[in-house]
Amino acid sequence: MEFIKQFLLSKNIPLDEKQWKEFTKMNIRTEYKKKDLILKVGEVENYLSFVETGAARLFFIKENKELTIRFVFNYQYLTAYDSLTQRTPSRCNVEALTDMVVWRVHYDDLQELYRSHTVGNLIGRLTVERLYVEKLDREFSFLSESAEERYLKMMKEQPELFQQIPLKHIASYIGITPQALSRIRRRIS
Numbered sequence: 001m002e003f004i005k006q007f008l009l010s011k012n013i014p015l016d017e018k019q020w021k022e023f024t025k026m027n028i029r030t031e032y033k034k035k036d037l038i039l040k041v042g043e044v045e046n047y048l049s050f051v052e053t054g055a056a057r058l059f060f061i062k063e064n065k066e067l068t069i070r071f072v073f074n075y076q077y078l079t080a081y082d083s084l085t086q087r088t089p090s091r092c093n094v095e096a097l098t099d100m101v102v103w104r105v106h107y108d109d110l111q112e113l114y115r116s117h118t119v120g121n122l123i124g125r126l127t128v129e130r131l132y133v134e135k136l137d138r139e140f141s142f143l144s145e146s147a148e149e150r151y152l153k154m155m156k157e158q159p160e161l162f163q164q165i166p167l168k169h170i171a172s173y174i175g176i177t178p179q180a181l182s183r184i185r186r187r188i189s
Contacts, residue, residue, distance in 0.1 A: 004027075004050055004103060005020060007050075007075055008123065011126060013119060013122055013123060013126070014119065015119060019117050019119055022113075022116075022117070023113065023120075026105050026106070026109040026110075026112075026113065027103045027104065027105055028047075028103070028104045028105075028106070029101065029102075029103055030049075030101075030102045030103075030104055031099070031100065031101055031102075032054070032056075032096040032099065032100040032102065033096065033099055034096055034097065034098050034099055035095065035096060035097075036095070036096040036100075037093055037094070037095055038056065038078075038094040038095065038096060038102075039080055039083075039090055039092075039093060039094040040090070040093055041060060041061075041089070041090055041091065041092060041093055042089045042090065043083075043089065043090055044083055044087060044088065044089055044090065045079055045080040045081075045083035045084040045090055045107075046084070046106055046107050047079065047084070047104040047105060047106055047107065048077065048079050048084060048104070048105050048107070048110055048127070049077065049078040049079055049102045049103065049104045049105075050075070050076075050077055050078070050102065050103045050104075051072055051073065051074055051075065051076055051077075051078050051100060051101075051102055052074065052075075052100075052101040052102065052103060053074055053099075053100060053101045054073075054074070054096060054097075054098045054099055054100025054101060054102070055071065055072065055073050055096075055097040055098045055100070055160075055164045055165065056071070056072045056078055056094055056095060056096050056097055056100060057070065057071050057072070057094075057095055057097055057165070057169060057173075058070040058072070058080065058092045058093070058094050059092060059093055059095065059169075059172070060091060060092045060093065061093075065172070066169075066172055067172055068169050068170075068172040068173040069092060069173075070134070070173075071097075071158075071161060071165065071169075071173065073160055073164075077127055077130070077131065078094065078102060079094075080092055080094060081128075081131055084107060087107075097164060097165055097169070098164055110124075141153070142175060147174055147175065147176045147180065147181075147184065148184045148187070148188070150174040150175075151170075151174055151181065151184050151185075152188070154170070154173075154174065167181055167182075
């Protein structure tokens, strides 16, 4: 879990040794294989997870089409956050796109961390801020950029996507069909 400690320190989150030991006891190391469904639509999310290695996506199905709403990579949070915080059934599936190692904190332990340590509240706030900014950036992108601009931006900002993720998922994420993505790729090459 040293990578989590380094991540927290890089965000200027002060951790004393006692708090770190308590936090590490709450974390569960979990491995997933490529294509494992980590969470299914209708299940309540019980974990705030942090990815050590691997990639995942959050998606739902509408009219027999998979619509990807988020990708998650190394050192990012992996959770259906609305389900976790509201204790409601998830509206999306969470699927491992590669073999993964994930560290998970159960909802009840997370609540105890928030109650007992100010650093827990700080971690929670920073998590929400990060997820909110990601969501806002995605909304602005859909409202202000063409599909081709979204694709080019993705290539520049998240090149790891193209090594780990099938193009059909990338097309779904930017809101187009795989055929339209193929046309964009031909046009810009």
